[in-house]
Amino acid sequence: MLRVIELLGRYIMSFAEELGRILFLLYSTLKQMVLLPFEIRNTFKQMLEVGIRSLPVVLITAIFTGMVFALQTFTGFKRFGAEALVGTVVALSMTRELGPVLTGLIVAGRAGAAMAAELGTMRVTEQIDALETLATNPIKYLIVPRFVAGIFMLPALTIVADIIGIIGGYLITVGLFEVSSTLYWKRTWDYLEVSDIYNGLVKSGFFGASIAIISCYKGFYTSGGAEGVGKATTGAVVLSSMTILVSDYFLSAWLFK
């Protein structure tokens, strides 16, 4: 029993320590972000990287999610004659939940993993030390561009996912179940509010920032050679995914009152 408490205590301590170190890295990143000169070229490169790397998977995930949602809601809602509401359900769930969260998870798995692996490799091959010797702050040069890319590209991808998901829902509801096209769009627009989309994007911006800072943290503090890089990469994906899922609940409770 004592051992369990001891283990639990140690676990909580190491978690708190890691959280503290991530927050400190966040603080340093924000400080470097506002200092001139801006790393325009690197930031642009990272935005392309984050956006393009994840886009195909986001597109496929979004269209099938919209489709399966329409399918399930239609057959389910039919039991109490509410099939006409399928458009509403798809639109609300895509913009408020599925768009931001699924896109976040995909970006964590692709761009987040890439960030951790790249920075981890740079750490173990001394490239980060080399930056220091060339009088270049590695946080400014490496982490700020990735952080900015995360904050901006995740909402951008989320908008795409929202639209594609709604189109997926449309294809199934109108194409397969032969609900009228005008009714689908009417039901979609009737109950969808700008705040649904906006708050969804706020969430995704938060997810983007979390993925970037967590993955950069894992990569930046890698030790132990190739094995360490592997661990950092897995750790980055797991921790960013958990952060997305947990913070999603609290952000939703706070934003969608």
Add this chain to the structure above:
Amino acid sequence: MIEIINLHKSFGKKHVLRGVNLKVERGESMVVIGGSGSGKSVLIKHIIGILKPDEGKVLIDGIDIATLKENELYEVRKKFGMLFQMSALFDSLSVWENVGFALMRHKKMNEKEVRPLAIEKLKLVGLVGVEDLMPSELSGGMKKRVGLARAIAHEPEILLYDEPTTGIDPILADAINELIIEMKQHLSVTSIAITHDMNSAYKIADRIAMLYEGSIIETGTPDEIKNTQNPVVKQFITGSASGPIKIEGVHYERTLNRT
């Protein structure tokens, strides 16, 4: 001038540096020798402020670099050039972008101005026509040369070499030695090289210092080191397995092999 005073550094329970004292005069070429894992890289990283001392000081031209603010430290670092053990080239940048990195960032020069300068530095280390390759396309020896070109591109006053000749063939190693000597003669830089390659040490050093069990146990000119009476230094420079230096983990293996 570089002065290291009573430098201590631990990683966890491992007390790597235990009071290192070393003085390198302006224009001098100092070589620090020592076994693998003796803390040579840790020492050199303290000189350029990548690692912070637990205790003791590193003075660069009389300034304790641990007391500097971040931007002041970066200013001091512009005086330095460093060649890393595994070259540490930026693998997302081409060869010439690697070489011109400091010029592009600190001298406010654009790509058109930097490229010819980078090509010139590459020529200095004996590389022609590689400027547009990526580091992954180079052999180990070429990477070292590119690393050297990058280290000298911004015309530093102090050059640090972390095992410049380790892991490359003897002929190439000698070519690197020649390059280091040329750097010293032409650019009149102060340099610190760390190595366990004694041929290289004798060739490039004005003075040699030996790092053993966390401190400098002997310092002298190459001739003085060759004629040392210190049994530890003697064993190291002759590369003998028997002597006062213990080789971790090897003892059991050897007794086993004997039976």
